[in-house]
Amino acid sequence: MVVLMFQVKGRPRTVAAVVFGLALMAGMVVSLIGQTPPAPRAVRVTAERFSFTPSEITVAPGAEIEFHLRSEDTAHGFRILGHQVDIAIPKRGRGEAIVRFVAPGPGKYTFECSRMCGAGHSFMRGTLIVKADAKGVR
């Protein structure tokens, strides 16, 4: 154990105030360093001709979601309409695509396959439901 000792010149009240202020700042710094942002919620989505599973995902406004997307067959795409999310999903056995998304305000948002995947490509859509009483990700 190491004990540091030092002498502060000046009036006792002033010294006490300085010590208190330093302690407060140190506490804040330690608190900020120790505080890590909440981890994004992982949502695993499987794509196959011609559906996403799950096809309906419910989250709270502001929740950060990390989509893990994999395919059971050919390459697909994952695009959330009206937002900057549009990512290719690799073919079966070629790993997964990961994309993060912060849920906007309450509402229903459509996601769809953005890569032509077969005769029923247009059926491949789902809904991201953002509502205030959603607990985490469902």
Next chain:
Amino acid sequence: MMATKKVRLSAFFLLFCAIGPAASGQPASSDNPRTGPISGYMEMHLNAPVTREDGDAILDFHRFVLLFNHSFSDRLRFIGELEIAHAFVEGLEEAGEIELEQAYIDVLINPAFNLRGGMMLVPVGIINERHEPPVFNGVERPFVDTVIIPTTWFEGGAGVHGRLGSVLSYRAYVMAPLDATEFSADEGLRGGLQKGGRSNIRNAAYTGRLEYTQVPGLTVGLSGWRGDSGFNIPRLNPTVGLVEMDGRYRRNGFEFRAQFARVFIGDAARLNDALTLLIGVNPNIARQLQGYYLEASRLFSVNRWGHEVSVFGRYESFDTQFRLPAGALPFPEFDRHAWTAGGAYFLDPDVAVKVDYTHQGSAGTLRRAPRTLNVGLGWWF
């Protein structure tokens, strides 16, 4: 001797299919395949009857299909599918054909309710809407999806589609009907497809499908068709109905499929009488047709290039004279069944070399049902 030659030919075709991509010494695909605005699928088949009585081996570039898509906006989309069947097209009946299987506009309103109009696939069964070669087992499509459900079944029309909640999807269309004068005893409804070319729409047909997907890996479907189909016959308008149920379950590399379909043809006795007057022979069209199949398969990953192997077995029963009009006698050769066993080597999830052996049988004794060794090369891009 003949059989040996056919086996050699099959082996050569198989070797050709397998060596091509492997000869480069490179994986057959990368993680980032290059794609363009055109997609499609192709399949080439070698069908080799095992015995001489069943005829010669046939090498057929069966389907060359291109899909086109264009989004006018997030809510307005065009999709087209153009097929050349049997590679060569000329003006004779037995030659190949060009078919416009899909060409529709989707108005995407929300996931629960969307509008569609144009040339569309009839939403019946597993295969009709999912017929890309790497998707189904076997070189040829199941017999039930050939003579009971006449895939690829497409027609002009309009309708709605969408998803209700997280577990139920639907489509419901109004389409041009079938033409009952072209039905037959051995191929069922197939000849009656109008295929969207100057289709007679004196009557409308209604068709729809529900798919239930509550359990991960499980899809259960229910579909149907109903339409009056007698526009070519005076004072006769047989109603044609079709009900179909199917299920698919996939888990840990295993997949199980089952499908059942029954067709109802109203006024079949009067239809046969009317056609006898027209063509001089009683076509013996049934009042009910029925078919089903059960299939199990297993997919394995086999090497560092990500190649895969699948094996499967399928049993089918299909009878195009399941119930005949009163007084008519069935031809037992149309009460058929088939065992098919085989597998596929996937050079890529979208490129499959397929091999299978099909052993058909029937309730009749007049004509022996064929046994065939099939080899196929199919791909999607």
